Amino acid sequence: MEIRFDQKSKAMRVMLDGEIDHHCALDTRIEIDSQIKQLQPKRLILDYGEVTFMDSSGIGLIMGRHRLMQSLGGTIEVANVPDRLYKVIKLAGIEKLGKVSTAGNGGIK
Amino acid sequence: MKAINSMSMSFESRSVNEGFARVTVSSFAAQLDPTLEELSDVKTAVSEAVTNCIVHAYGNSSGKIYIYACIYDNGTIRIRIKDRGCGIEDVKRAMQPLYSSLGGERAGLGFAVMESFMDKVKVRSTVGKGTSVTLEKRISGKFENEN
Numbered sequence: 001m002e003i004r005f006d007q008k009s010k011a012m013r014v015m016l017d018g019e020i021d022h023h024c025a026l027d028t029r030i031e032i033d034s035q036i037k038q039l040q041p042k043r044l045i046l047d048y049g050e051v052t053f054m055d056s057s058g059i060g061l062i063m064g065r066h067r068l069m070q071s072l073g074g075t076i077e078v079a080n081v082p083d084r085l086y087k088v089i090k091l092a093g094i095e096k097l098g099k100v101s102t103a104g105n106g107g108i109k
Numbered sequence: 110m111k112a113i114n115s116m117s118m119s120f121e122s123r124s125v126n127e128g129f130a131r132v133t134v135s136s137f138a139a140q141l142d143p144t145l146e147e148l149s150d151v152k153t154a155v156s157e158a159v160t161n162c163i164v165h166a167y168g169n170s171s172g173k174i175y176i177y178a179c180i181y182d183n184g185t186i187r188i189r190i191k192d193r194g195c196g197i198e199d200v201k202r203a204m205q206p207l208y209s210s211l212g213g214e215r216a217g218l219g220f221a222v223m224e225s226f227m228d229k230v231k232v233r234s235t236v237g238k239g240t241s242v243t244l245e246k247r248i249s250g251k252f253e254n255e256n
Contacts, residue, residue: 022160023124029214053131053149055156056218064214084149091225092218 001028005035012041017050020058029061033068042074049080049103058085059092066097114140115179122167122174122192130176131155137178138186141248150226151186151246157219158190158242165210166194166240188244196236204232
């Protein structure tokens with residue numbers, strides 16, 4: 001799993017690249033959380049555009065970051081979800097936590 | 110329903126093997142000529158079951174995980190994932206969506222994902238002895254989807 005960060009004013013985009021499973025979830029979480037705590041964004045955008053596989057660990061990652069952003073008074077969005085991964089996102093009811101966009105509908109700008 | 114091919118494997122309950130297990134099972138399933146979506150469903154369900162063995166069954170200890178997979182002449186694949194870990198006291202509760210005995214970063218969706226991505230999920234567990242999860246899915250395949 002490779003992670004890139006892009007912060008513009010108070011919006012932080014986290015671009016995830018690779019597979020998300022339980023094995024890589026811990027390191028991914030630590031890296032994202034340390035950036036959030038350092039840069040204090042108001043809007044966190046998790047970009048799943050380059051994620052090739054994920055199981056429910058990818059959901060745990062969103063739910064955990066949602067809790068963190070809530071405690072900082074911010075919001076979370078999940079962008080560019082590939083069609084194949086959307087099934088898991090939908091099953092978990094992630095849409096109730098924040099805006100979700102799929103790869104097909106243009107994504108969150 | 111007649112078995113036409115089978116495979117078995119065992120490996121250590123180390124999280125680095127989660128990827129190895131799901132990729133191996135999905136390449137075995139590939140001979141049914143599944144669509145990308147079907148293959149991804151199988152991969153995801155196997156990943157959940159194997160993660161459960163590592164996180165719950167063996168917890169802070171370690172042990173072996175066994176996988177048996179069988180392909181049947183009607184295009185069904187049956188995958189059994191077995192451990193000799195701590196077992197599940199209340200299988201019904203463990204299978205409830207959003208329930209996790211660990212909480213925190215685990216979404217509690219492992220069984221919910223298995224149930225929605227596979228046709229059948231059967232769980233047998235004995236406390237102190239281990240758990241076996243049987244997943245079954247009929248692969249319609251590219252051929253049937255095109256015709």
